[in-house]
Amino acid sequence: MQHQTELRLAAEALDRIDRRVLPEAETSMAVDGRRYTCRTALADEIGKLFRGHPLPVAFGCEVAEPGDYLTLDIAGVPVMLIRDDEGTVRGLLNTCRHRGARLLDGAGQLGKALVCPYHNWTYDRCGVLTAQPGAEHFPDVVVGETGLVRFPTEERDGFVWLLLDPAGTLDLDEALGDFGAELAAFGLADYRHRGSHVWTKQMNWKLGVDTFLEYYHVPILHRASIGKTLFGTVFLYEACGRHARLVAPRRSIMDQRDDDPETWRVVPHATIVYRLFPNAVFISQGPHVELARFFPDPERPDTTMCRFSFASPSEDRSNRDWEEMMRLALGVLDNEDFAVMEGVQANLAAGIQREIVFGRNEIGLHNFHQERDAALAG
Numbered sequence: 001m002q003h004q005t006e007l008r009l010a011a012e013a014l015d016r017i018d019r020r021v022l023p024e025a026e027t028s029m030a031v032d033g034r035r036y037t038c039r040t041a042l043a044d045e046i047g048k049l050f051r052g053h054p055l056p057v058a059f060g061c062e063v064a065e066p067g068d069y070l071t072l073d074i075a076g077v078p079v080m081l082i083r084d085d086e087g088t089v090r091g092l093l094n095t096c097r098h099r100g101a102r103l104l105d106g107a108g109q110l111g112k113a114l115v116c117p118y119h120n121w122t123y124d125r126c127g128v129l130t131a132q133p134g135a136e137h138f139p140d141v142v143v144g145e146t147g148l149v150r151f152p153t154e155e156r157d158g159f160v161w162l163l164l165d166p167a168g169t170l171d172l173d174e175a176l177g178d179f180g181a182e183l184a185a186f187g188l189a190d191y192r193h194r195g196s197h198v199w200t201k202q203m204n205w206k207l208g209v210d211t212f213l214e215y216y217h218v219p220i221l222h223r224a225s226i227g228k229t230l231f232g233t234v235f236l237y238e239a240c241g242r243h244a245r246l247v248a249p250r251r252s253i254m255d256q257r258d259d260d261p262e263t264w265r266v267v268p269h270a271t272i273v274y275r276l277f278p279n280a281v282f283i284s285q286g287p288h289v290e291l292a293r294f295f296p297d298p299e300r301p302d303t304t305m306c307r308f309s310f311a312s313p314s315e316d317r318s319n320r321d322w323e324e325m326m327r328l329a330l331g332v333l334d335n336e337d338f339a340v341m342e343g344v345q346a347n348l349a350a351g352i353q354r355e356i357v358f359g360r361n362e363i364g365l366h367n368f369h370q371e372r373d374a375a376l377a378g
């Protein structure tokens with residue numbers, strides 16, 4: 001985070017802690033629960049949000065070396081990220097040009113070539129066909145020219161962004177706005193991937209994002225876990241274009257109160273959540289960072305694939321037990337947040353209580369859903 005932004009946020013955090021004043025919306029907001037359960041709404045979201053906006057699909061360090069790959073099913077579209085020989089991350093359709101077989105699963109290292117398991121058509125790390133058994137049977141297929149479908153993909157400042165429209169143009173400057181410089185300042189290009197976890201959850205993709213957007217629930221739902229280290233419901237909120245930033249100070253932020261204000265820090269003393277439109281959340285925890293991505297099943301508003309990844313500086317000498325740290329962090333999400341959200345999904349699907357409400361203190365939810373509605377209307 002840039003120095004000036006950090007000073008401003010530190011001062012605001014200390015002031016809010018003193019005065020116990022929260023950022024608030026002007027009024028509460030009633031919401032029709034069908035936005036989480038309706039198939040037509042989901043189809044509209046996939047068409048306009050998921051195919052119309054650059055998606056932060058991975059940390060670059062998840063595919064750190066040439067030949068490293070990662071597969072993602074993004075709203076029903078099978079995608080592979082592969083780092084090529086020049087070090088560029090390619091976003092390719094995970095579908096063989098011959099008869100459409102799936103080429104890769106999970107994540108790993110491909111070696112020099114990508115070989116289709118069905119009839120051994122072979123592609124290089126850029127997705128170009130390099131070999132084909134029985135080539136004489138395919139007079140219209142040109143080895144060296146035919147290739148896998150490519151998505152516009154760009155790696156910038158440690159994030160990989162992808163546009164789920166092969167014919168579209170990826171304009172990251174426009175998509176990121178002022179957050180571009182702020183995300184760059186984290187220096188994630190020098191981070192190392194520490195681990196990832198994938199869940200399929202019975203909740204709408206927006207419920208996954210919603211869990212990160214208010215601190216009203218933290219002292220209650222998380223009273224036995226992360227609620228102990230955060231400052232109750234205190235948080236800072238700022239929208240930035242279609243995205244937003246929430247800062248939840250930890251108790252340790254008070255330790256610097258008597259220091260020169262020019263030296264105040266926020267990053268080591270807060271959980272900082274960036275909601276990246278439409279479907280991702282980047283979280284700075286101080287010593288490490290996390291990226292959550294929520295991908296809907298295109299046929300089911302109640303089914304979402306969540307990929308959660310952890311990274312920390314390459315030079316991290318803390319000798320942390322990453323397995324244990326991830327187990328704890330993922331356990332809070334799984335057993336506390338997502339468990340409640342799966343219940344919300346089932347209750348809204350019952351269709352008896354149509355309406356739910358976002359309080360004035362849940363401004364992050366107002367803003368996210370208003371941005372979602374505006375993008376669908378546009």
Ligand code: FES
Pocket residue numbers: 096097098099100101116117118119120121
């Ligand atoms: S489907 Fe891939 S080689 Fe036949």
Ligand SMILES: [Fe+2]
Pocket residue numbers: 211212217218221222337
């Ligand atoms: Fe939570």
